[in-house]
Amino acid sequence: MPYPDKILLNDPLDMHLHLRDGEMLRRIAPLSAHTFSGAIVMPNLVPPVTDKKALVDYKARIEDAVGNTPFSPYMTLFFKPDYDMAFLSEMREHLSAIKLYPAGITTNSEGGVSSFDIDALRPTLEAMSALEIPLCVHGETDGFVMDREAQFVPIYERLAEAFPELTIVMEHITTKESVAALDRYENLYATITLHHLYITLDDVAGGLLRPHLFCKPIAKRPEDKEALLRVALEAHPKVMFGSDSAPHPKEAKESYGCAAGVFTAPIALQALAQLFETHDAPLENLQAFVSDNAKRIYGVTPPKKEVVLTKRPTEVPAEYGGVVPMFAEERLTFAIEEIIDG
Amino acid sequence: MPYPDKILLNDPLDMHLHLRDGEMLRRIAPLSAHTFSGAIVMPNLVPPVTDKKALVDYKARIEDAVGNTPFSPYMTLFFKPDYDMAFLSEMREHLSAIKLYPAGITTNSEGGVSSFDIDALRPTLEAMSALEIPLCVHGETDGFVMDREAQFVPIYERLAEAFPELTIVMEHITTKESVAALDRYENLYATITLHHLYITLDDVAGGLLRPHLFCKPIAKRPEDKEALLRVALEAHPKVMFGSDSAPHPKEAKESYGCAAGVFTAPIALQALAQLFETHDAPLENLQAFVSDNAKRIYGVTPPKKEVVLTKRPTEVPAEYGGVVPMFAEERLTFAIEEIIDG
Numbered sequence: 001m002p003y004p005d006k007i008l009l010n011d012p013l014d015m016h017l018h019l020r021d022g023e024m025l026r027r028i029a030p031l032s033a034h035t036f037s038g039a040i041v042m043p044n045l046v047p048p049v050t051d052k053k054a055l056v057d058y059k060a061r062i063e064d065a066v067g068n069t070p071f072s073p074y075m076t077l078f079f080k081p082d083y084d085m086a087f088l089s090e091m092r093e094h095l096s097a098i099k100l101y102p103a104g105i106t107t108n109s110e111g112g113v114s115s116f117d118i119d120a121l122r123p124t125l126e127a128m129s130a131l132e133i134p135l136c137v138h139g140e141t142d143g144f145v146m147d148r149e150a151q152f153v154p155i156y157e158r159l160a161e162a163f164p165e166l167t168i169v170m171e172h173i174t175t176k177e178s179v180a181a182l183d184r185y186e187n188l189y190a191t192i193t194l195h196h197l198y199i200t201l202d203d204v205a206g207g208l209l210r211p212h213l214f215c216k217p218i219a220k221r222p223e224d225k226e227a228l229l230r231v232a233l234e235a236h237p238k239v240m241f242g243s244d245s246a247p248h249p250k251e252a253k254e255s256y257g258c259a260a261g262v263f264t265a266p267i268a269l270q271a272l273a274q275l276f277e278t279h280d281a282p283l284e285n286l287q288a289f290v291s292d293n294a295k296r297i298y299g300v301t302p303p304k305k306e307v308v309l310t311k312r313p314t315e316v317p318a319e320y321g322g323v324v325p326m327f328a329e330e331r332l333t334f335a336i337e338e339i340i341d342g
Numbered sequence: 343m344p345y346p347d348k349i350l351l352n353d354p355l356d357m358h359l360h361l362r363d364g365e366m367l368r369r370i371a372p373l374s375a376h377t378f379s380g381a382i383v384m385p386n387l388v389p390p391v392t393d394k395k396a397l398v399d400y401k402a403r404i405e406d407a408v409g410n411t412p413f414s415p416y417m418t419l420f421f422k423p424d425y426d427m428a429f430l431s432e433m434r435e436h437l438s439a440i441k442l443y444p445a446g447i448t449t450n451s452e453g454g455v456s457s458f459d460i461d462a463l464r465p466t467l468e469a470m471s472a473l474e475i476p477l478c479v480h481g482e483t484d485g486f487v488m489d490r491e492a493q494f495v496p497i498y499e500r501l502a503e504a505f506p507e508l509t510i511v512m513e514h515i516t517t518k519e520s521v522a523a524l525d526r527y528e529n530l531y532a533t534i535t536l537h538h539l540y541i542t543l544d545d546v547a548g549g550l551l552r553p554h555l556f557c558k559p560i561a562k563r564p565e566d567k568e569a570l571l572r573v574a575l576e577a578h579p580k581v582m583f584g585s586d587s588a589p590h591p592k593e594a595k596e597s598y599g600c601a602a603g604v605f606t607a608p609i610a611l612q613a614l615a616q617l618f619e620t621h622d623a624p625l626e627n628l629q630a631f632v633s634d635n636a637k638r639i640y641g642v643t644p645p646k647k648e649v650v651l652t653k654r655p656t657e658v659p660a661e662y663g664g665v666v667p668m669f670a671e672e673r674l675t676f677a678i679e680e681i682i683d684g
Contacts, residue, residue: 144564145548146488205547205560206487208599214551222486255596256666257550324598 003277005311007334009287011302012269013294014039016136016171016191016242018107018261019062019073021045027321028247029065031266035336037291037302038072040136040242043099044108048078055094070303070341076136079113083124088131096298097134097169098124105140105148106216106260107246112138116155118162125163134167134189134298135159139178140217146201149217150177160185167297172196172244174217176227182238189297191242192232194271195262195326200225211253212324215244216260233276235285240294243268247323264326269307270314271327273334277311308338345619347653349676351629353644354611355636356381358478358513358533358584360449360603361404361415363387369663370589371407373608377678379633379644380414382478382584385441386450390420397436412645412683418478421455423462427469438640439476439511440466447482447490448558448602449588454480458497460504467505476509476531476640477501481520482559488543491559492519502527509639514538514586516559518569524580531639533584534574536613537604537668542567553595554666557586558602575623577630582639585610589665606668611649612656613669615676650680 017039043049062073074096101112140148170190246261314332359381385391416438443454482490512532588603656674
């Protein structure tokens with residue numbers, strides 16, 4: 001049966017998104033709000049989002065940047081080991097998750113966790129567990145760059161065992177080891193980015209070096225990409241789409257020291273449609289991967305949005321307001337035809 | 343015993359060097375000629391050096407760029423499978439080696455070899471063997487970027503077995519697998535770069551992405567670097583220093599698609615002295631690594647040059663005529679005090 005020329009996606013969700021702040025926020029937030037119903041918004045601002053005022057104010061700035069487009073920014077706090085029950089109880093209605101970064105592992109993560117001693121993390125994690133606040137984790141050790149995520153899997157497993165009621169989301173997984181961990185612990189979930197479904201380290205550094213494909217975790221080996229593709233295309237019930245779309249100005253990427261992050265938000269749905277078509281994967285799996293799984297796992301009800309994609313080329317621009325997207329100046333096989341809000 | 347504050351190096355040789363052509367050649371050749379007595383000059387110009395006129399003319403341009411400084415450019419031809427005995431006999435006095443590139447594996451290698459069928463390569467390799475012309479090889483397959491060199495080792499072994507009288511130099515080796523191959527075949531030799539003795543993929547992509555440390559073969563794992571360090575510091579008799587110093591303009595490195603190559607020629611001896619001091623390795627090993635082994639393996643007698651290094655800081659400049667060197671704006675612990683030619 002030929003793949004359909006028209007794809008309807010209901011309420012797409014991006015469960016891992018960097019919107020930054022200030023001018024960059026105003027420039028890029030509308031791009032996500034245009035095609036997505038909602039997104040888990042990462043808290044790694046400078047300084048990171050660690051209190052109610054910072055979170056509420058950031059949400060207001062996002063809503064202001066987005067304007068009238070229906071779009072739910074699902075807010076997160078930057079993990080601290082000593083958030084107490086009183087604080088988190090008060091925060092519960094304002095946030096959707098708490099994001100844990102190992103210290104210094106990626107952009108603006110200097111204030112992250114430097115030890116994964118379970119007892120040191122217990123106050124916050126027990127309160128989160130009781131309040132049913134999901135924990136999102138950037139799971140990398142400080143080991144060799146190709147090994148960091150696989151080395152972190154035992155930490156995921158210790159967390160999953162120590163806090164069996166806690167929903168733990170392994171963010172932007174990139175390895176077969178993380179995929180395998182999904183099925184070993186009931187309370188482990190994962191997000192997968194667009195770029196890690198498309199690229200390996202070969203695309204970053206196998207020919208010319210491609211700074212716009214450089215991210216953390218770095219793209220891994222072919223067998224890792226295959227493992228990610230398998231669970232994304234089958235819409236494994238514990239896997240959600242999270243773009244990890246992270247805008248950096250072109251001049252910060254094409255520089256002496258290039259910041260980590262791939263910008264995919266405005267072309268993510270088109271490229272996902274292309275990917276599922278290429279692999280002849282069922283359309284209901286795409287719907288589950290980009291929305292339904294996330295709704296169920298997070299228990300969210302985003303604003304209604306129907307995105308209609310058709311089989312005609314998207315010419316990806318060279319940049320969006322100074323930020324170079326993935327597939328810049330390339331052509332994708334699906335385009336957004338219509339977006340019906342509400 | 344404290345490490346000496348003064349190091350004398352006689353006739354340093356760079357057994358793998360890219361001098362390019364035109365304006366770039368004029369800019370950078372004097373930097374190598376200043377501190378080195380001679381260098382094996384790579385033939386991957388556009389078009390590559392494949393005949394006598396191209397080689398002789400290129401040598402003249404190099405000598406012109408270098409001026410009066412005593413410096414031997416040891417010329418190489420770009421490998422073709424069908425060079426015949428008559429041609430190579432005529433060329434013998436003009437060249438020091440022939441460089442084999444797999445097609446498309448690095449900068450300006452499009453005309454390289456696309457099949458390693460021994461019989462297809464036999465005409466040239468038999469003539470080289472009879473004429474005692476060393477074969478220099480960029481040993482990478484077209485596999486996954488971290489695996490390419492290790493995957494090439496069986497090809498090195500087939501070549502070494504099929505042409506036991508041929509001197510085969512595994513160029514710029516980066517893996518423990520290549521190091522191990524050295525001792526399995528009498529006629530396998532190797533060059534090692536400065537940068538592969540200092541960096542792993544972590545330095546290229548473990549923090550910010552560092553385009554000026556991006557090269558082919560790409561820097562590998564910590565255990566690979568350890569294996570290279572071992573044979574360099576002990577001055578394994580089959581190992582020679584070859585910088586693979588490869589200048590690209592700053593704007594070509596800090597760009598959308600960054601070319602492969604690390605520029606080290608002007609700071610190589612200072613950084614090697616620092617490395618040997620850091621590891622408390624015998625000075626006679628440094629002398630063997632940067633000159634004596636190469637003289638013996640290639641049977642060359644370069645012009646006399648005594649380089650005196652002392653224990654005082656070298657402040658590495660941000661660039662050399664638009665080319666960013668390794669260690670740019672950093673400090674090395676040894677400096678060149680004096681160079682005595684002749």
